[in-house]
Amino acid sequence: MNSESPKSSNQPGPKPGNTALKLVLAAVAMFGFGFALVPLYDIFCEITGINGKTAGPVERVEQWVDTSRTIKVQFLTTNNAGMPWEFKALQEEVEMHPGAWTQVEFWALNPTTEDMVGQAVPSVSPAEAAQYVQKTECFCFSQQKLKAGEGRNMPLIFSLDPKIPSHIGTVTMSYTIFDAGAFAE
């Protein structure tokens, strides 16, 4: 009767143990790949530019201002569920030339009796405009700490790259404010 025990390693023939080991390594590698996806997505989107996310901060350089056209830039603010701050843009919209540096102010107030930390996350519409938004200063770059009852103005200094395509006439910059207390730095 043929035995069913596994063959020893110095004989020719099937080596299921080798196959199994390679597959275990493959499984471990795929587990790592899953985690690697976290930075990989950011890298991929940055390289292809299809992120829809704004970069920043950038150096404020004097650049050519395209006075032949203006773009309407609108500002929206949203509170994430359960975030009790007052949060609004002090200007609803500006008309600006691509290339011109513009400053707008946002207002945030912590109406609670606890010190809190907020994080604003930007979103730009249309998504293809995001790569042309240049910000030197934005309250979204860092967490905003407001003591109980404290409120302040928060500046946004930005420009639109003059290379922004001509079919874009309106850019909407939307900020959502989150309670980042769990992630306070």
Add this chain to the structure above:
Amino acid sequence: MTTATANHDDHADHGHHGPAKGIMRWVFTTNHKDIGTMYLWFAFTMLFIGGTMALIIRSELFQPGMQLIEPEFFNQMTTMHGLIMVFGAIMPAFVGLANWMVPLMVGAPDMALPRMNNWSFWILPFAFGMLLLTLFTEAGAPNFGWTFYAPLSTTYAPSSVTYFIFGVHMMGISSIMGAINIIATILNLRAPGMTLMKMPLFIWTWLITAYLLIAVMPVLAGVVTMMLMDIHFGTSFFDAAGGGDPVLFQHVFWFFGHPEVYIMILPAFGIVSQIIPTFARKPLFGYASMVYATSSIAFLSFIVWAHHMFTVGMPLQTELFFMYATMLIAIPTGVKVFNWVSTMFRGSMTFETPMLFALAFVVLFTIGGFSGLMLAIAPADFQYHDTYFVVAHFHYVLVPGALFGIIAGVYYWLPKWTGHYYNENLGKFHFWMSFIGVNVTFFPMHFIGLAGMPRRIPDYALQFADFNAIATVGAFVFGFSQLIFLFLLIKTIRGGEKATDQVWEGAEGLEWTIPSPAPYHTFAEPPHVK
């Protein structure tokens, strides 16, 4: 050769002890037939549990308004129904069929790693026991859908989410080990003369499925680990407040999730490719193209995941890429459907129960594929997404698709396993009740979905009432019909007309060269394949 006995439990090969007696036989067995049997009974049990949950859902949805259960419990039912069916019924059933049939079909004495095989199975009752027990906790079972998107499954989840995560880890390890075993067996233990392009299609489809499992189950393990870290260890993978992104969850989940649905169908393609040639008494048309088509489907399955996320706010180029790639999958799938039909052309056909289920598979899976093609059109999907149209689509490909494939395989191989033919009239009765039930349940869902009924809701607007009522009636017909199957299985195991070794006149393959019932140990000497 052994003397054939009516009950495969008490075989005794001369020179070998028979299987151990009593319950410890099943705890310690490394025999692929025993383990296959355990997987299949486990899956069948899970089918009834998940099916009960479906009937609870359909009962509540029978009429508009809330009559029977609270919305919070409804969400637990939809979640658990999905988890149990996907991970507890369909996947283990296919693994059970693989365990039984892969060694027999390649002429191997057992799986390559029999002790790991035992562990692969025994993890499952514990994983699902833990998951099901959460139903009885005060916080309740997972309620965030089987796709468990963050932050619903992280920030807003009940405490049972941690047990859900551990259950997924356990089940994932079981699947990965099973897949390793299957690949190691197929690549290393084939009988001499069985080259890759002579392997039965069921072996090919399981080989490819096993590679998919190894590639993507670890990614699922990764995403639930990220959830665990967000929930318990203060990370923010999916929390925008900390710099993370809920959409990241969807990308990583669906990177697993899309290959997963192909994992749930490819073995059924293999089963149907065995059954149709048998009952048409004609070789499978286009063997090589079936292999290449299955490989293409598997490859493409890695690059289409975001078609589950068309409405999430991706850039246009991305939506277009995923739309085109998804449409591409229809081509190799169509090749397979045409090959099954061509196999039957000018064949000498009979319509025993396995063939009925296999033919229903071809037609109804194709219908499910068509609704899938509609969903692939990204702009159209903006209307269909998260409606009952999606529910109709995936239930068509999973129930008259994967499940009918499994049932067809069970009927086909049951005489080999038990040594008895099942009662053909009961089998046909089971088939027709299931066929009618499944269509009455799921076809109306296309229409209510197109008319705008959302998914995962316990109550709905009045205009959806009639078709919901129809679907509920169909669900009860389909659900109770499976009791016919249960009765038939037990009856056949216990006795019946003795089956020949060949069982089916047109059947080809190594599994039909051994006695019925299959001896406890087979192919101790490898056969030579011409």
